[in-house]
Amino acid sequence: MMSTQVCFLFFIGNLFSLRLSLCQELQREADTNQSLKHIPPGDLSGNHALNLSHKLFQFIQSDIKNMTQLKVLDAVLKKHVGPLSTVQKLDLSGNGLYTDMIDYLLRDAPALTNLSLNENSITKLANSTFSGCQSLRNIDLHNNVILEIEEGTFDSLLNLTELDLSVNSISCITDFNLFQLRSLNLSKNSMNSFQTIDSDQEFELLYLDLKENKMHYFPVLPRWNKIIYLDLSRNQLHSLNSTGPDDELQYLRDIEELTLTPLYSSKTHQLLPRLLYLDLSYNQFKAVPSDFFTSLVALDTLNISNNCLESFLVDTDSPLNALKTLDLSFNNLQNLTFKEKTLLALETLYLQGNILSILDPEIFNLPQITNLHLQSNELSVCDPLQNQTSDCVSLYSIRTLRYLYMSENKLTFLPAHAFIGSPLLILDISLNPNMKISEQALAGLERTLTHLYLRGNHLKKLNISLSALHSLKVLDLPDNQLDGLFLGERATAIEILNLQNNNVKVLDAGTVLALKKTLKTLSLASNPLICCENMHLISLVQQAHVDIDSAMCQYTKDVGYGEINLRDVKSEHCETLNSKVLLIAMISVLVLGLMIVLLVAIKLCHSKSHRFSNSYKA
Ligand SMILES: *[C@@H]1O[C@H](CO)[C@@H](O)[C@H](O)[C@H]1NC(C)=O
Ligand SMILES: *[C@@H]1O[C@H](CO)[C@@H](O)[C@H](O)[C@H]1NC(C)=O
Ligand SMILES: *[C@@H]1O[C@H](CO)[C@@H](O)[C@H](O)[C@H]1NC(C)=O
Ligand SMILES: *[C@@H]1O[C@H](CO)[C@@H](O)[C@H](O)[C@H]1NC(C)=O
Ligand SMILES: *[C@@H]1O[C@H](CO)[C@@H](O)[C@H](O)[C@H]1NC(C)=O
Ligand SMILES: *[C@@H]1O[C@H](CO)[C@@H](O)[C@H](O)[C@H]1NC(C)=O
Ligand SMILES: *[C@@H]1O[C@H](CO)[C@@H](O)[C@H](O)[C@H]1NC(C)=O
Ligand SMILES: *[C@@H]1O[C@H](CO)[C@@H](O)[C@H](O)[C@H]1NC(C)=O
Numbered sequence: 001m002m003s004t005q006v007c008f009l010f011f012i013g014n015l016f017s018l019r020l021s022l023c024q025e026l027q028r029e030a031d032t033n034q035s036l037k038h039i040p041p042g043d044l045s046g047n048h049a050l051n052l053s054h055k056l057f058q059f060i061q062s063d064i065k066n067m068t069q070l071k072v073l074d075a076v077l078k079k080h081v082g083p084l085s086t087v088q089k090l091d092l093s094g095n096g097l098y099t100d101m102i103d104y105l106l107r108d109a110p111a112l113t114n115l116s117l118n119e120n121s122i123t124k125l126a127n128s129t130f131s132g133c134q135s136l137r138n139i140d141l142h143n144n145v146i147l148e149i150e151e152g153t154f155d156s157l158l159n160l161t162e163l164d165l166s167v168n169s170i171s172c173i174t175d176f177n178l179f180q181l182r183s184l185n186l187s188k189n190s191m192n193s194f195q196t197i198d199s200d201q202e203f204e205l206l207y208l209d210l211k212e213n214k215m216h217y218f219p220v221l222p223r224w225n226k227i228i229y230l231d232l233s234r235n236q237l238h239s240l241n242s243t244g245p246d247d248e249l250q251y252l253r254d255i256e257e258l259t260l261t262p263l264y265s266s267k268t269h270q271l272l273p274r275l276l277y278l279d280l281s282y283n284q285f286k287a288v289p290s291d292f293f294t295s296l297v298a299l300d301t302l303n304i305s306n307n308c309l310e311s312f313l314v315d316t317d318s319p320l321n322a323l324k325t326l327d328l329s330f331n332n333l334q335n336l337t338f339k340e341k342t343l344l345a346l347e348t349l350y351l352q353g354n355i356l357s358i359l360d361p362e363i364f365n366l367p368q369i370t371n372l373h374l375q376s377n378e379l380s381v382c383d384p385l386q387n388q389t390s391d392c393v394s395l396y397s398i399r400t401l402r403y404l405y406m407s408e409n410k411l412t413f414l415p416a417h418a419f420i421g422s423p424l425l426i427l428d429i430s431l432n433p434n435m436k437i438s439e440q441a442l443a444g445l446e447r448t449l450t451h452l453y454l455r456g457n458h459l460k461k462l463n464i465s466l467s468a469l470h471s472l473k474v475l476d477l478p479d480n481q482l483d484g485l486f487l488g489e490r491a492t493a494i495e496i497l498n499l500q501n502n503n504v505k506v507l508d509a510g511t512v513l514a515l516k517k518t519l520k521t522l523s524l525a526s527n528p529l530i531c532c533e534n535m536h537l538i539s540l541v542q543q544a545h546v547d548i549d550s551a552m553c554q555y556t557k558d559v560g561y562g563e564i565n566l567r568d569v570k571s572e573h574c575e576t577l578n579s580k581v582l583l584i585a586m587i588s589v590l591v592l593g594l595m596i597v598l599l600v601a602i603k604l605c606h607s608k609s610h611r612f613s614n615s616y617k618a
């Protein structure tokens with residue numbers, strides 16, 4: 001039995017009247033016959049699968065408002081399609097159908113295995129609804145307004161394995177007893193409680209989706225279960241206890257005479273030995289008792305992000321040794337403790353958005369850790385040469401570490417050999433303004449590092465020798481104060497270079513040469529580039545294969561400056577300068593010429609006067 005009666009504040013009665021006169025039926029039949037002429041033939045051919053999604057609606061050219069229309073339609077369908085008795089797959093989604101209509105349509109569909117009733121207006125499922133279709137395996141009721149499921153509604157459907165009730169208005173499930181069901185989707189309802197009947201029989205349930213509900217307590221799951229997937233994200237859980245304090249328990253007892261087994265009443269945690277995926281994100285957990293994990297021996301992914309965790313402990317008794325992904329991001333963690341020989345399979349650890357200032361060195365005994373997300377914390381990096389262990393995190397000699405994200409921390413100094421022995425592919429140390437970087441900070445990463453992110457660090461100068469990073473493909477340096485970039489002249493592997501919003505006037509010709517072979521994307525906007533001193537760069541970006549942003553450069557105009565897109569720079573933009581030189585040269589030549597003329601003239605005058613005086617003399 002699966003019923004939702006207990007938690008109802010109000011009861012929805014039979015809202016829909018079925019009593020209709022025959023005349024009305026006939027009138028509608030005529031209209032419907034008319035509209036059915038437009039049914040595309042494909043929909044009716046072969047009666048094992050009938051797809052009428054968004055179609056009934058269309059035929060009648062408005063919502064199917066009442067049973068009259070429906071009965072007529074049904075009669076017409078029978079005429080054209082034959083009875084539903086041989087249909088195996090039926091899609092009636094998006095037809096504005098409500099409760100009584102489906103009861104009516106499904107009253108005789110014994111071969112039906114897959115039924116889709118998505119996006120209708122069903123408010124209630126009665127225990128007679130599916131009595132005419134006992135072969136159902138898959139029922140999709142996604143996106144209706146189901147408030148009530150009568151006791152026994154699914155009980156006779158012995159082959160039912162998938163039930164999608166997501167996006168409805170169900171507020172609780174009591175006495176869940178669908179032993180054969182494999183997948184139950186209750187996401188986006190108003191669930192505040194899920195209770196399985198007390199039984200020693202094993203349930204086949206594999207997937208249970210309770211995402212986006214109003215659960216305060218952990219669901220009461222089958223004692224013997226095979227659940228592999230449990231999504232409880234976006235609820236109001238603050239405890240992993242299955243039931244609340246005794247008064248709430250008493251309340252539940254009062255209203256449904258719940259007989260709680262010792263297992264539940266003692267509030268020990270549920271056993272979930274097959275569970276692979278557990279999502280508890282977006283709840284209100286302040287702590288998670290480590291003994292909760294004791295039975296989770298197969299767990300692969302655990303997500304407790306976006307809660308209020310202040311500390312987190314993995315204990316030797318519940319080592320989570322199958323866990324590959326642990327997401328503890330966006331909590332209030334100051335402290336994290338992983339005991340020895342725990343988390344032996346952990347590959348990816350998300351810790352971003354906490355207030356961690358230290359990390360227990362034990363954390364890095366994780367033998368499989370490859371991916372560390374430490375952004376938005378308060379960490380600094382230890383210097384491997386000094387035996388510094390307090391107030392910093394040691395990131396060297398982690399032989400499996402490939403991806404390290406440390407943006408937005410309080411890094412003030414990146415010491416030499418900070419990551420030596422950790423074969424990083426990706427390093428993000430963006431948004432640590434005014435961080436000093438030792439020349440040898442990236443020593444040891446020469447062969448491995450492919451992505452380096454240093455955005456928004458107020459860097460005036462890049463100390464590190466980039467040309468040594470032979471594998472570097474992505475170099476991300478926007479929002480700094482760099483006045484240039486020096487890559488040496490040997491070809492690099494860089495494909496993507498971002499220097500947006502820096503202080504670059506001239507990009508070194510050697511650097512341009514070094515980038516020439518591999519560069520695919522270049523971002524240089526918001527730099528005071530000078531057109532005529534960047535002819536190497538301009539010729540590079542004007543080659544078709546380099547994708548460049550809208551970077552502008554400055555050139556001298558007759559009076560003052562002009563700005564032009566790097567792509568559009570032409571030789572004449574630099575001629576202004578040349579013509580000035582020409583002008584000066586011409587003026588000089590002219591002045592020189594004038595002077596010569598003047599000199600000659602003076603000389604001539606002089607000789608004339610001389611002659612004159614001569615003649616005078618004469
Ligand atoms: C509707 O169509 C069916 C089958 O074509 C026919 O038997 C029935 O008389 C029609 N009804 C009306 C009211 O035209
Ligand atoms: C029915 O058709 C709709 C759209 O035409 C499609 O999205 C849906 O998957 C189909 N249903 C089945 C059971 O084939
Ligand atoms: C059913 O719908 C038709 C057309 O929308 C309308 O004419 C008729 O009065 C309705 N019947 C009832 C009982 O509401
Ligand atoms: C349930 O499935 C089994 C195996 O496929 C089949 O033999 C049996 O007829 C089905 N039961 C119903 C009620 O359809
Ligand atoms: C029919 O239901 C079965 C069992 O739930 C499922 O495996 C299958 O994919 C469904 N087929 C269609 C066409 O939806
Ligand atoms: C069907 O539901 C009614 C009302 O909820 C209930 O009285 C009746 O016992 C149920 N029948 C079965 C077979 O569960
Ligand atoms: C449950 O339904 C929701 C909404 O329809 C869907 O996004 C989600 O993927 C489903 N969950 C599972 C486990 O299939
Ligand atoms: C959960 O259960 C334990 C043990 O019964 C109890 O100590 C604790 O207070 C409970 N937590 C909440 C939040 O009810």
Ligand SMILES: *[C@@H]1O[C@H](CO)[C@@H](O)[C@H](O)[C@H]1NC(C)=O
Nearest residue numbers: 233281282303305306325327
């Ligand atoms: C954990 O949940 C959050 C929020 O639902 C989601 O953004 C994040 O991707 C999840 N983490 C993993 C590892 O799936």
Ligand SMILES: *[C@@H]1O[C@H](CO)[C@@H](O)[C@H](O)[C@H]1NC(C)=O
Nearest residue numbers: 311312313334335336337358
């Ligand atoms: C971290 O946790 C341990 C044990 O849980 C405790 O002894 C220590 O004081 C905590 N440190 C901080 C900084 O909270």
Ligand SMILES: *[C@@H]1O[C@H](CO)[C@@H](O)[C@H](O)[C@H]1NC(C)=O
Nearest residue numbers: 382383384385386387388389
């Ligand atoms: C660091 O500590 C180790 C052992 O703890 C010691 O052998 C070494 O000399 C120390 N190095 C420095 C620079 O203090």
Ligand SMILES: *[C@@H]1O[C@H](CO)[C@@H](O)[C@H](O)[C@H]1NC(C)=O
Nearest residue numbers: 435436437438439440461463
């Ligand atoms: C450059 O490196 C030296 C020594 O490695 C260091 O003292 C200096 O602060 C660094 N400068 C910058 C701007 O990072």
